[in-house]
Amino acid sequence: MIPTITAFERSPDRGRGLARDMPVRWALEEVGQPYEVRLVSFSGMKEQAHLALHPFGQIPTYEEGDLALFESGAIVFHIAEHHRGLLPDDANARARAITWMFAAIGTIEPPILERSTAMFVERDADWSAQRLPLIDDRIRNRLAALSGRLGNADWLDGMFSAGDLVMIGVLRRLSASGMLSEYPNLSAYVARGEARPAFRRAFDAQFAVFTAASAG
Amino acid sequence: MIPTITAFERSPDRGRGLARDMPVRWALEEVGQPYEVRLVSFSGMKEQAHLALHPFGQIPTYEEGDLALFESGAIVFHIAEHHRGLLPDDANARARAITWMFAAIGTIEPPILERSTAMFVERDADWSAQRLPLIDDRIRNRLAALSGRLGNADWLDGMFSAGDLVMIGVLRRLSASGMLSEYPNLSAYVARGEARPAFRRAFDAQFAVFTAASAG
Incomplete structure (x- = not known):
């Protein structure tokens, strides 16, 4: 079907x-x-x-x-x-891949959405220019932790999984910000995803x- | 174990x-x-x-x-x-219950987290008092849609599921705001969850x- x-x-x-x-x-x-x-x-x-x-x-x-x-x-x-x-056969590896899906949506994405709100919805508000660095610092906190966990690996936990797919989709929302380039292994991770056929x-x-x- | x-x-x-x-x-x-x-x-x-x-x-x-x-x-x-x-046996009902877990975290929670940030992290900023009504309107947009979908039902899709459990957990973060009381069926839904042994x-x-x- x-x-x-x-x-x-x-x-x-x-x-x-x-x-x-x-x-x-x-x-x-x-x-x-x-x-x-x-x-x-x-x-x-x-x-x-x-x-x-x-x-x-x-x-x-x-x-x-x-x-x-x-x-x-x-x-x-x-x-x-x-x-x-998109999910490993091993039960524990499967649970960890699913964890990365939830982490992408529940932990990494919320401050990135705040940034979009500041850039577009509240663009003309007096406070937007002052708030943006605060939001960016919250994003950096999350990116630094993610970067530390990824290290030199190709993907977050062994084989490419739905966890990587969702995470890379979330990180791509930062493309225009230039923030990803502060974390070379995250930039490379996103590029690795984008290179998949x-x-x-x-x-x-x-x-x-x-x-x-x-x-x- | x-x-x-x-x-x-x-x-x-x-x-x-x-x-x-x-x-x-x-x-x-x-x-x-x-x-x-x-x-x-x-x-x-x-x-x-x-x-x-x-x-x-x-x-x-x-x-x-x-x-x-x-x-x-x-x-x-x-x-x-x-x-x-916590998940229905029927495959389609199971997929819908999982959808509500993701909707709770990906759609309902982000503006609620923005509210927490405004109330606590940015509490002393000049703009916080002005921003709060904007955030609350974004929360209301989501709550109104959720309220419309729930209607008179006890739970979001048939039996109580992990979707309701996660959704009620997210909605409880609004308890102190008083906003839930604007949507009587959502208040009752949260109360129904809280009444479970x-x-x-x-x-x-x-x-x-x-x-x-x-x-x-």
């Missing part, structure tokens, strides 16, 4: 692969699962048909027969659980959507 | 069950799994022995034989996957740690 995901008709990231369909596309490419994409507009995301799939009116969603899921981490996990290649296919697919929307 | 978790020697929440050992204790109580607790101090959390278990120097951790995990969501998931009672046992256990530390 070919699953259908949703993605932005016109992504606000201008095709840089920062929208949340990207990790889902990447996971599907890693396991070799073809998929279909239904594009939704910003107004369409808030309509009842989409809200029935995604209570928070966002993308991506994932439909496969009777199953409808939302939340990119949950969708990546579902794909990883039902295909080989499955990442390239996923990236190109979402970029093609942006290009088509811009031409249209 | 009896797992060992870590918790604060002296929790900054003064025993209100908002520290992240609480969802782990609650999950263990729901499935009837006895556990041991090792208390760690704030300085101890940053020492090498603890950092080897938790790269971000926080609590909780979870040790079970050769397995060491961190990140409360990942630990709750591990417990749910290895015991009956397993929640009470977990709450009492963490409260006893706080009481002992205060007396000591």
Whole structure:
């Protein structure tokens, strides 16, 4: 059965692969699962048909027969659980890979989201320029710890896993900030993920959507 | 095998069950799994022995034989996957329950963490009073959507699951704000979780740690 995901008709990231369909596309490419994409507009995301799939009116969603899921981490996990290649067979290694998925979303991403809020939502507020260094220090605390744990390894825990896929997706949100370059092993880690053929296919697919929307 | 978790020697929440050992204790109580607790101090959390278990120097951790995990969501998931009672048997219902775990951590919690940062970390900053209403509106957007999805149901998707356990843990962080009372069905949902015998046992256990530390 070919699953259908949703993605932005016109992504606000201008095709840089920062929208949340990207990790889902990447996971599907890693396991070799073809998929279909239904594009939704910003107004369409808030309509009842989409809200029935995604209570928070966002993308991506994932439909496969009777199953409808939302939340990119949950969708990546579902794909990883039902295909080989994104979770180790060993039970303990599998639990640790899942831990890295949760760590990416629960520990690394929150201060990065705060940064996005400061840069965009609160851009014109008096305090934004003063707050940004405070936020960046909180991000650095997390990156330093992550960098220390990764060390010289290629991936966070043995083989490439869904934990790396989600973590790299989160770290890519910092690309424009230049902060990753302060941690060379993290920059190399992200580059290693981006060099995977499955990442390239996923990236190109979402970029093609942006290009088509811009031409249209 | 009896797992060992870590918790604060002296929790900054003064025993209100908002520290992240609480969802782990609650999950263990729901499935009837006895556990041991090792208390760690704030300085101890940053020492090498603890950092080897938790790269971000926080609590909780979870040790079970050769397995060491961190990140409360990942630990709750591990417990749910290895015991009956926190995830439905039906594959689709199970995937949806896992989706709610990720939604709690990835969608509901980030603006709530921003609120905590504004209230505590940036408490004395000039902008905090002005920013708080903006943050609260972002929280309300998420709560309104969650409230709409929950409707009159007892739990988010059929039976009580790890998704509800994590979601209620996240919503309880808003207790002191009074915001939950704007959404009566969410208040009732949290109260329903707090009334579960397993929640009470977990709450009492963490409260006893706080009481002992205060007396000591």
